[in-house]
Amino acid sequence: MNESQAKQQSPWSERLRALRNMPPVLGILWDSGRAVVTWGLILRVLVAVAPFGIAKVAQYIITDIAAHLRGQPLPANFWQIVGAEVVLNVALGLLTRAVDYSDSLLANRYTQHVSVRVMEQAARLDLTTYENPVFYDRLERARVQATDRLAMIQQMGRLFQQVITTLVFSVALVMASPWLVLLLALGVLPSFLGETHYAFLGYAKNFRQTPAKRQMDYLRQVAGSREGAKEVKLFGLNKFFTDRFQALADQIYVEDTALSRSKLIVGGLLGIVGTLGYYGAYVYVIWKTIGGNYDIGQFTFLTAAIQQASSNLQQVFSTASGIADQALFLTDLLAFFEMEPTVMSKPDGKLLPDVIKRGFEFRNVTFTYPGTNRTVLKDFTLHLKPGERIALIGENGQGKTTIVKLITRLYDPTEGQILLDGVDLRDYKIEDLHRHIGVIFQDFMRFEMTARENIAVGRIEIPHKQEEIEDAAHKSLADTVVAKLGNGYDQILGRRFEGGVELSGGEWQKIALARAYLRDAQLLILDEPTAALDARSELEVFERFAELTQGKMALLISHRFSTVRMADRIVVLSGGRLIEEGDHRHLMEKGGVYAGMFEMQAASYR
Numbered sequence: 001m002n003e004s005q006a007k008q009q010s011p012w013s014e015r016l017r018a019l020r021n022m023p024p025v026l027g028i029l030w031d032s033g034r035a036v037v038t039w040g041l042i043l044r045v046l047v048a049v050a051p052f053g054i055a056k057v058a059q060y061i062i063t064d065i066a067a068h069l070r071g072q073p074l075p076a077n078f079w080q081i082v083g084a085e086v087v088l089n090v091a092l093g094l095l096t097r098a099v100d101y102s103d104s105l106l107a108n109r110y111t112q113h114v115s116v117r118v119m120e121q122a123a124r125l126d127l128t129t130y131e132n133p134v135f136y137d138r139l140e141r142a143r144v145q146a147t148d149r150l151a152m153i154q155q156m157g158r159l160f161q162q163v164i165t166t167l168v169f170s171v172a173l174v175m176a177s178p179w180l181v182l183l184l185a186l187g188v189l190p191s192f193l194g195e196t197h198y199a200f201l202g203y204a205k206n207f208r209q210t211p212a213k214r215q216m217d218y219l220r221q222v223a224g225s226r227e228g229a230k231e232v233k234l235f236g237l238n239k240f241f242t243d244r245f246q247a248l249a250d251q252i253y254v255e256d257t258a259l260s261r262s263k264l265i266v267g268g269l270l271g272i273v274g275t276l277g278y279y280g281a282y283v284y285v286i287w288k289t290i291g292g293n294y295d296i297g298q299f300t301f302l303t304a305a306i307q308q309a310s311s312n313l314q315q316v317f318s319t320a321s322g323i324a325d326q327a328l329f330l331t332d333l334l335a336f337f338e339m340e341p342t343v344m345s346k347p348d349g350k351l352l353p354d355v356i357k358r359g360f361e362f363r364n365v366t367f368t369y370p371g372t373n374r375t376v377l378k379d380f381t382l383h384l385k386p387g388e389r390i391a392l393i394g395e396n397g398q399g400k401t402t403i404v405k406l407i408t409r410l411y412d413p414t415e416g417q418i419l420l421d422g423v424d425l426r427d428y429k430i431e432d433l434h435r436h437i438g439v440i441f442q443d444f445m446r447f448e449m450t451a452r453e454n455i456a457v458g459r460i461e462i463p464h465k466q467e468e469i470e471d472a473a474h475k476s477l478a479d480t481v482v483a484k485l486g487n488g489y490d491q492i493l494g495r496r497f498e499g500g501v502e503l504s505g506g507e508w509q510k511i512a513l514a515r516a517y518l519r520d521a522q523l524l525i526l527d528e529p530t531a532a533l534d535a536r537s538e539l540e541v542f543e544r545f546a547e548l549t550q551g552k553m554a555l556l557i558s559h560r561f562s563t564v565r566m567a568d569r570i571v572v573l574s575g576g577r578l579i580e581e582g583d584h585r586h587l588m589e590k591g592g593v594y595a596g597m598f599e600m601q602a603a604s605y606r
């Protein structure tokens, strides 16, 4: 649902939608800890009925005392009754603590359970979804909704308990006089309607504010991050960022205050109606007692019952609207769980051949990124044969990385087909395709974990021996980086966590490259992963790459012609089409686009 839809929908339909969230939310709660939920409910029932027992015992005590004051003897079990009152109160205190304990256990379990589900779902979804701001807002809200649900769980338990207490005392009041319950209900109903109304307004407001809050988070992060620190200082950007942050914060403050103020006034007025209902019932009981209908014990019990029924009934309504409010906030979490990826593995997907015989073929592939109009690849055809190493070159934005995303099925072509050994890529199991491809992107991930883990993520599904890690590190030259680290392969990289060590861009690249070598891949793809390497390292890396990819398929994207020339075939992309191809010598002789680009780069070095 987008913002304009949220505004168009009537509050009531929105409220009903929120209630629809309750069954799945209860399902999630149940899944996060069945035993804890069951124990929580049992404890709540005991806590709910205890006040009735206490009020009833108090009634007997007062009746007996009143009779005693009039000269009658105390009953034989009088002191046992007093003892029972004490025991009931002590038990109630202990049970209340036990309820708090079970609530916090359940909240922890719920948070963990939902956080894991959010991570799993985020991993399932397409890359496309990540590039969609609406999705991002939703993910953001889902993340927030996943955590800190103690309040919601407490409210649900409280509602359960309040309903039971209200019922127990209402039955007692109805038995005395049905008017009492009616008076109470009439007093409480308006504040319930008020509460739900404001719950809805609060949700709509939060929905509207999400983009601004995301902006604020971004500004806070940029202004306070290690990555941003250098430029923020040198360009004097601090005021620019804080002013922008302040403007958004002010806007949110104004909206929040307006809503809180209106809630204060309207909620206060409706609360007065509730109090009048309560005192109506109270005066009725006084009147009846004076008229001789009730004795002093019954009077005490009924006033306690009115007090309990009224406050619990009022709380039932406010807790219920609080839960409906919380459930509204979970709309995004549940919608997020329901999202389905579009790039999917067929249920009966094929496994990749153990030895690829015909290679990968792009056949008249046209591709436009979802949600955009620009065609990035137009009628693109390319055959990558077994044992062949192709270098893709072209100016910025010509679609080189896009080709890598298509061959790895992060996206599917808009038109045309990509074949592997004559079979459409979509017919293979996507996980198996990924298993056979080793790819390092130019924006590879720097995991702030140990050097070993940074390499092992290249093939995390199996445990690795030290030799395998070392071997991969040797192939990518990462061994020279690790040799300088205090804790070797166990050194934490990056400065986020204590004891971590920051690496230079080129050092990170060598570590990341080792991941690709750890995979026993039939196709290796390097998408400009050497941009931060110095000239000598780059040459070494590529000499090794050339050696290691002998007989394997490799796709190489680079702007440096010194490395590109090692490829068996060079493919020049322009405007989403293949405009030239051949080996270095052939293309130089041809004197076309490649030769021009090569000369230009060579000249800049002279």
Ligand SMILES: Nc1ncnc2c1ncn2[C@@H]1O[C@H](COP(=O)(O)OP(=O)(O)OP(=O)(O)O)[C@@H](O)[C@H]1O
Binding pocket: 131, 369, 372, 376, 394, 395, 396, 397, 398, 399, 400, 401, 402, 403
């Ligand atoms: N996720 C995306 N959504 C929309 N458009 C995109 C996306 N990624 C890339 N593009 C656009 O597609 C075009 C091709 O991008 P691509 O990254 O494939 O280029 P490239 O040839 O690898 O460029 P470079 O040499 O700068 O890395 C660019 O115009 C870019 O703006």
